[in-house]
Amino acid sequence: MGPTSTSVDPAIEELAGVVWRLGRAGDLGLDEAMRGAMDPLGALLATGAQLVASASLQLLGDRVELCNEPASTSSDPATLILEAEQVLASRPIEQWPAGTSGLIRDVYDLIREHGL
Amino acid sequence: MNGADLRSVGELLVDNDLIARRLLRDADEIDPRAATRAWGEVVESATGLWAALPPPGPGREPAHQATIEQVDVLNRQMVRQSWRAGWPGNGGTDPQLREMAANFERATELVERGYEQREGVALSAPVAADVEASRLRIMHSLYLAAHAVGATLGHEVKAFEDRGASRSWKHSPETVNGYRDRVVGVEHQLGWAVARDWPSALAGEQPGPVDTSRLAQSWAAWELQAHRSLALSPTTATLAAISATQVAAAVGGTEIVQAAALLERVDPAEYHDRVRPALEATAHHWHDAARTWQHLTPQADRSIDPALLHAARELRASLIEIQREGAVRATPEVMASRIDLGDATRTVHRAVIGSVDLARAAQDAITEAPLTGPAKSVQRATMAVAERAHADHIDDSPHATWISPKDLQRNSLVPLPDILKADLTKAMGEVINSAVTARDTAGSMRQAPPQELNPSGRRAEERQISTTSTSPPTITP
Numbered sequence: 001m002g003p004t005s006t007s008v009d010p011a012i013e014e015l016a017g018v019v020w021r022l023g024r025a026g027d028l029g030l031d032e033a034m035r036g037a038m039d040p041l042g043a044l045l046a047t048g049a050q051l052v053a054s055a056s057l058q059l060l061g062d063r064v065e066l067c068n069e070p071a072s073t074s075s076d077p078a079t080l081i082l083e084a085e086q087v088l089a090s091r092p093i094e095q096w097p098a099g100t101s102g103l104i105r106d107v108y109d110l111i112r113e114h115g116l
Numbered sequence: 117m118n119g120a121d122l123r124s125v126g127e128l129l130v131d132n133d134l135i136a137r138r139l140l141r142d143a144d145e146i147d148p149r150a151a152t153r154a155w156g157e158v159v160e161s162a163t164g165l166w167a168a169l170p171p172p173g174p175g176r177e178p179a180h181q182a183t184i185e186q187v188d189v190l191n192r193q194m195v196r197q198s199w200r201a202g203w204p205g206n207g208g209t210d211p212q213l214r215e216m217a218a219n220f221e222r223a224t225e226l227v228e229r230g231y232e233q234r235e236g237v238a239l240s241a242p243v244a245a246d247v248e249a250s251r252l253r254i255m256h257s258l259y260l261a262a263h264a265v266g267a268t269l270g271h272e273v274k275a276f277e278d279r280g281a282s283r284s285w286k287h288s289p290e291t292v293n294g295y296r297d298r299v300v301g302v303e304h305q306l307g308w309a310v311a312r313d314w315p316s317a318l319a320g321e322q323p324g325p326v327d328t329s330r331l332a333q334s335w336a337a338w339e340l341q342a343h344r345s346l347a348l349s350p351t352t353a354t355l356a357a358i359s360a361t362q363v364a365a366a367v368g369g370t371e372i373v374q375a376a377a378l379l380e381r382v383d384p385a386e387y388h389d390r391v392r393p394a395l396e397a398t399a400h401h402w403h404d405a406a407r408t409w410q411h412l413t414p415q416a417d418r419s420i421d422p423a424l425l426h427a428a429r430e431l432r433a434s435l436i437e438i439q440r441e442g443a444v445r446a447t448p449e450v451m452a453s454r455i456d457l458g459d460a461t462r463t464v465h466r467a468v469i470g471s472v473d474l475a476r477a478a479q480d481a482i483t484e485a486p487l488t489g490p491a492k493s494v495q496r497a498t499m500a501v502a503e504r505a506h507a508d509h510i511d512d513s514p515h516a517t518w519i520s521p522k523d524l525q526r527n528s529l530v531p532l533p534d535i536l537k538a539d540l541t542k543a544m545g546e547v548i549n550s551a552v553t554a555r556d557t558a559g560s561m562r563q564a565p566p567q568e569l570n571p572s573g574r575r576a577e578e579r580q581i582s583t584t585s586t587s588p589p590t591i592t593p
Contacts, residue, residue, distance in 0.1 A: 115443020
């Protein structure tokens with residue numbers, strides 16, 4: 001059986017980066033969806049990302065303030081969501097806080113629904 | 117895999133996690149019949165591995181034992197149903213799910229070979245932790261895979277509906293829906309164990325056939341909950357979430373009415389000349405408000421009432437199931453095959469009426485609630501307002517001390533200054549005005565059967581409606 005890491009702090013820090021990326025993707029995505037011709041799927045992607053980010057704050061416990069720290073230089077909503085997925089894929093599930101499975105499911109739903 | 121499989125139990129389970137993630141990503145492309153044929157084997161092999169893992173101690177059951185037993189029961193019911201219904205019938209199995217099952221089986225072999233269980237002997241702490249991690253990995257990958265298979269079966273039900281499927285007992289949507297219910301049941305059982313789902317576990321994409329009443333219900337529930345949340349927790353996070361959801365709702369509502377106009381369920385000329393500009397203006401004003409609240413609410417402070425979160429997700433899900441086809445926008449014809457566009461247009465109109473009241477409630481919250489924001493954001497926003505208000509009299513020191521230096525240094529949460537609140541109230545007034553205009557124009561829009569408005573049978577698109585938006589109104593940043 002493979003080793004089981006008990007590292008917590010780096011995981012929380014990375015998870016905060018995931019939440020930051022999703023929230024940022026939501027904010028930027030909404031602006032993008034409202035620029036020029038209104039884009040209904042873009043607006044739904046943006047609100048979806050914002051709602052997933054809000055729901056995920058509870059995973060950070062008392063380190064929630066970490067998700068105010070910028071975690072990416074990208075300004076493209078799709079890239080930010082894909083980056084969030086890559087971060088989530090970088091650790092086995094037991095290294096993330098309890099409840100992260102729901103976040104993983106929701107991020108993949110965003111990717112699939114919008115063909116990112 | 118060529119040659120001997122040298123992967124450890126941990127590696128096999130990590131591989132299954134990766135496969136489950138691929139399944140989630142590819143769920144739209146998976147053959148639902150092949151997935152259904154393989155699913156039973158995946159669950160059986162996963163529960164087999166669970167049973168093979170040593171218990172945490174003498175006479176002790178692992179955590180979530182009851183969950184896995186319930187998953188096993190649901191799976192057996194599904195297999196029995198398959199025999200009875202003759203669906204999905206004989207054929208191939210999904211290769212990714214097959215690989216998952218093989219990995220679980222291989223892991224079971226390794227566990228049975230490597231762990232000779234001895235009665236009355238507790239596991240050492242590292243081994244117990246390792247076993248616990250393995251159980252979590254089993255549940256996690258099964259949970260993700262169940263979500264993917266459930267979504268795949270939902271697409272099959274939709275495909276049946278879209279084809280006007282035969283009603284034979286073997287191939288009815290109800291049969292497939294029965295499978296989907298059981299797979300979704302597995303997902304929810306596991307969800308409570310591993311995802312600690314927020315109340316929106318049942319929201320998100322609804323994989324079943326489009327429920328024509330869902331849009332109206334979810335919209336009404338959203339408005340009711342938004343009012344409640346504004347009354348109970350009037351924070352900048354609540355205002356940000358409400359404004360952003362109203363943007364998506366307004367844009368989605370416009371898309372529905374546009375589809376109705378293109379197919380001439382409503383008067384296309386009236387839509388183009390009066391209704392669309394009004395709906396678009398409302399969407400842009402809500403967006404203006406959303407941006408302001410987002411700037412005043414850092415990510416860490418965006419926690420909202422779970423009931424509001426649930427209602428927003430449900431509204432989003434009801435819109436996306438109508439407006440998405442694959443990963444692109446559904447055509448008006450596809451939307452019309454899913455819902456009655458006349459009914460949906462009336463739902464949008466009711467929502468526009470509701471948005472006037474919602475904007476008023478938001479305005480009340482701004483004036484009455486003790487809203488706070490991080491000092492630096494509040495200072496920036498207040499300075500911008502002050503500079504706009506006194507554009508002709510900007511003095512040498514535009515960095516007025518709206519916020520104390522101490523609060524600025526600590527970026528503490530501070531009350532919104534009156535000048536900022538007044539500006540936010542005024543901005544919400546613009547939302548109200550645009551929503552009132554949209555309400556009145558949409559209320560007078562003529563709905564009629566296609567033949568009355570379009571005797572030639574030509575689509576409105578060919579005649580007068582451009583699907584591109586008019587220029588957005590100028591919004592004060």
